[in-house]
Amino acid sequence: MNLKPETIALIEAAIPKYPEKQSAVMPLLHAIQKDIGFLSNEAAEWVANKLGIEPINVLSVITFYPFFRQHKIGKRHIRVCRTLACAMAGASKVCDKMLSEFDAELNGVSPDGEVTVEFAECLASCGSAPVMLVDDELYENLDSAKATDICNKIKAEAKNA
Amino acid sequence: MAIHPKEHRIVLKYADEPGYTPKIESYLEHGGYDTLKAAFSKKPEDIRDEVKKSQLRGRGGAGFPAGVKWSLVDRKSGKPIYLVCNADESEPGTFKDRQIIHKDPHQLIEGMMISAYANDCAKAFIYIREEMPHGARILDEAILEAKGKGFCGDNICGSEYSCDLVVHRGAAAYICGEETGLIESLEGKRANPRIKPPYFPAVLGLYQCPTIVNNVETLCDVKHIMEMGADEFAKIGRPNNTGTRIWCVSGGVQRPGYYEVGQITLGELVNDICGGPLPGRSIKAIIPGGSSMKILKAEDRYKGKNPDGSEYDWGLEDIPLDYDGIAAAGSMSGSGGMMVLDDTVSIPAALANLMAFYSHESCGQCTPCREGSLWLKKITTRMVHGEARPGDVDLMKSVADQIAGRTICAFGFAVAWPVQSYIAKFEDEFREYEESLSNPDTDRTSIKELACNHG
Ligand SMILES: Cc1cc2nc3c(=O)[nH]c(=O)nc-3n(C[C@H](O)[C@H](O)[C@H](O)COP(=O)(O)O)c2cc1C
Ligand code: SF4
Ligand code: FES
Numbered sequence: 001m002n003l004k005p006e007t008i009a010l011i012e013a014a015i016p017k018y019p020e021k022q023s024a025v026m027p028l029l030h031a032i033q034k035d036i037g038f039l040s041n042e043a044a045e046w047v048a049n050k051l052g053i054e055p056i057n058v059l060s061v062i063t064f065y066p067f068f069r070q071h072k073i074g075k076r077h078i079r080v081c082r083t084l085a086c087a088m089a090g091a092s093k094v095c096d097k098m099l100s101e102f103d104a105e106l107n108g109v110s111p112d113g114e115v116t117v118e119f120a121e122c123l124a125s126c127g128s129a130p131v132m133l134v135d136d137e138l139y140e141n142l143d144s145a146k147a148t149d150i151c152n153k154i155k156a157e158a159k160n161a
Numbered sequence: 162m163a164i165h166p167k168e169h170r171i172v173l174k175y176a177d178e179p180g181y182t183p184k185i186e187s188y189l190e191h192g193g194y195d196t197l198k199a200a201f202s203k204k205p206e207d208i209r210d211e212v213k214k215s216q217l218r219g220r221g222g223a224g225f226p227a228g229v230k231w232s233l234v235d236r237k238s239g240k241p242i243y244l245v246c247n248a249d250e251s252e253p254g255t256f257k258d259r260q261i262i263h264k265d266p267h268q269l270i271e272g273m274m275i276s277a278y279a280n281d282c283a284k285a286f287i288y289i290r291e292e293m294p295h296g297a298r299i300l301d302e303a304i305l306e307a308k309g310k311g312f313c314g315d316n317i318c319g320s321e322y323s324c325d326l327v328v329h330r331g332a333a334a335y336i337c338g339e340e341t342g343l344i345e346s347l348e349g350k351r352a353n354p355r356i357k358p359p360y361f362p363a364v365l366g367l368y369q370c371p372t373i374v375n376n377v378e379t380l381c382d383v384k385h386i387m388e389m390g391a392d393e394f395a396k397i398g399r400p401n402n403t404g405t406r407i408w409c410v411s412g413g414v415q416r417p418g419y420y421e422v423g424q425i426t427l428g429e430l431v432n433d434i435c436g437g438p439l440p441g442r443s444i445k446a447i448i449p450g451g452s453s454m455k456i457l458k459a460e461d462r463y464k465g466k467n468p469d470g471s472e473y474d475w476g477l478e479d480i481p482l483d484y485d486g487i488a489a490a491g492s493m494s495g496s497g498g499m500m501v502l503d504d505t506v507s508i509p510a511a512l513a514n515l516m517a518f519y520s521h522e523s524c525g526q527c528t529p530c531r532e533g534s535l536w537l538k539k540i541t542t543r544m545v546h547g548e549a550r551p552g553d554v555d556l557m558k559s560v561a562d563q564i565a566g567r568t569i570c571a572f573g574f575a576v577a578w579p580v581q582s583y584i585a586k587f588e589d590e591f592r593e594y595e596e597s598l599s600n601p602d603t604d605r606t607s608i609k610e611l612a613c614n615h616g
Contacts, residue, residue, distance in 0.1 A: 019368060020349075022348060022349035022350075023329075023348055024349065025349035026331075026332060026346070026349060027329070027330065029332075030291075030330060051349075060350075060351055061349065061351060064334065064351040065333060065334050065352075066334060066521075067331075068332055079292075082517075082613040083452070083515075084412075084448075084500055084511060084518075085253065085254060085411035085500055087514050087610065087612070088413065088500075088506060088511075090610075091613055092611075092613045093610065095613075095615075119613070119615070120292065121251070121518050121521060121522065122252075122253035122254070122255075122452075124250045124293070125259065126253070126254055126255075126412075126417070126498070126500070127256055127410065127411050127417040127418045127419060128417070129411055136295065
């Protein structure tokens with residue numbers, strides 16, 4: 001496992017926060033997924049070893065929680081809320097726009113490797129529906145025009161990267 | 162954002178004030194942590210009594226009285242007692258805890274430290290959903306600030322009492338909002354809810370120790386009860402429905418948003434504060450307390466007998482906007498997440514949307530919930546796609562009836578109640594789908610968009 005020093009620092013800081021080591025599974029997985037992009041079997045074994053538990057205990061956590069993933073996704077993680085308040089406000093069209101702008105399929109990686117577009121369940125921002133998350137950023141009160149602006153921004157950032 | 166004159170803001174008093182920030186300086190300038198300091202001159206049991214006297218009820222979903230919950234904690238076990246703040250905020254329709262966490266995190270920390278001291282807690286946690294990454298960062302920073310000034314951590318306010326506070330992030334699973342699923346998750350496991358009995362958190366919670374789980378808003382209310390006194394707090398609202406509540410309104414109204422109110426009616430919230438339906442539309446139904454709660458239909462009369470024998474006969478708008486009022490109308494105020502469905506909304510398509518949610522979120526432990534929610538998703542989806550089969554409506558009812566009350570956790574009711582209540586109130590609409598929508602010429606674009614379920 002080739003982890004960045006800041007990831008190691010996060011991990012070392014997380015473990016003593018809990019009365020029992022196993023509680024640190026999720027913070028460790030968060031840190032590693034942020035660093036490497038997904039959670040391999042090697043990562044599961046590494047975490048298990050670090051916390052003195054069995055790899056199966058880590059794998060069962062990875063496979064339970066939708067946010068933890070065992071495969072790579074696009075560079076940017078786009079999550080469009082699909083639940084009722086957002087759906088009533090036009091989430092479906094927003095999602096379609098995001099997909100067509102990147103020529104992507106739902107849950108897949110776009111051909112340029114830039115994005116993965118997924119549906120999310122209620123993001124706790126229904127008063128400003130429809131909403132989506134692009135990595136850590138929440139975008140609210142969306143429509144097709146705003147979705148296009150966001151896509152353009154992502155594309156521009158990809159060029160400058 | 163201008164605050165509506167019908168609002169009664171206590172918890173959100175400063176949240177939207179221009180210039181108010183999540184930094185501790187802002188909080189201290191507004192009297193922050195004074196109540197915590199004062200709390201240390203009181204005995205823990207006196208604080209617990211005050212909270213009990215206030216009749217504060219939980220704001221997370223079930224509405225259980227907080228003081229009673231605290232009195233059930235096993236204090237004789239010799240084990241450490243834990244306090245956990247439920248900031249999972251994942252019940253569809255709910256977005257109030259988000260406001261507190263992002264705009265006034267120190268209020269939550271103060272409420273938690275008062276509650277922790279009152280219950281002699283060894284350690285406290287905030288379980289926050291993964292999809293609020295900024296919220297988690299804001300809380301982490303606020304905790305560091307509070308520790309720096311002695312309001313959290315070792316020897317709080319110079320007292321003998323110490324309590325660490327740790328932020329724990331979820332990973333996008335709704336079931337982590339259920340308190341025993343949350344506890345499993347905090348232990349580093351799958352969030353499979355535990356069976357009660359014996360696993361009542363107050364006795365066998367986190368690490369099999371006594372544990373208190375309370376919602377973000379509930380814990381903030383504790384601060385205000387200690388600040389204004391239980392009697393003043395109880396004067397807001399009616400007995401058994403004391404204090405303010407933050408309502409989250411979404412869907413077909415002119416001004417969706419979060420509104421903190423005292424005792425008002427549902428009509429005052431939806432029409433006066435939220436401006437009523439959009440131009441040219443009318444309200445068809447309201448889901449009052451998050452997507453798990455039973456639906457209320459616009460034209461219905463809500464009748465019954467009060468405990469004192471007097472009778473009530475309300476239209477939708479007359480329903481008192483509190484725990485007992487909404488319960489008397491046959492639903493629950495739940496998490497305060499109110500979704501307004503206007504006349505453009507197809508009820509079967511709305512149900513298809515929610516069934517996709519529930520089947521995705523079932524933890525899978527109980528067969529009726531796992532299989533039943535999947536069936537309900539499949540049936541509602543085929544309805545929306547014009548492929549309903551004869552008998553589908555009755556089949557849905559029967560599947561829902563077989564889930565309710567036959568599962569480990571209340572998620573089972575959360576799946577069953579929408580199905581049972583939407584069909585009970587809008588049976589004609591469902592029958593129409595069952596019978597006539599198999600016409601291949603029907604334009605299904607908008608109902609498919611509402612179901613929003615590409616899977
Ligand atoms: C399926 C399910 C999801 C829940 N989600 C939440 C939630 O997101 N936030 C919350 O505070 N309570 C949620 N609850 C309620 C909690 O189990 C628990 O009752 C509550 O956090 C207790 O806090 P309170 O007494 O202060 O309301 C949920 C319950 C169920 C059954
Ligand atoms: S009712 Fe559903 S969510 Fe709750 S424990 Fe059973 S399977 Fe899991
Ligand atoms: S339904 Fe989309 S944020 Fe709640």
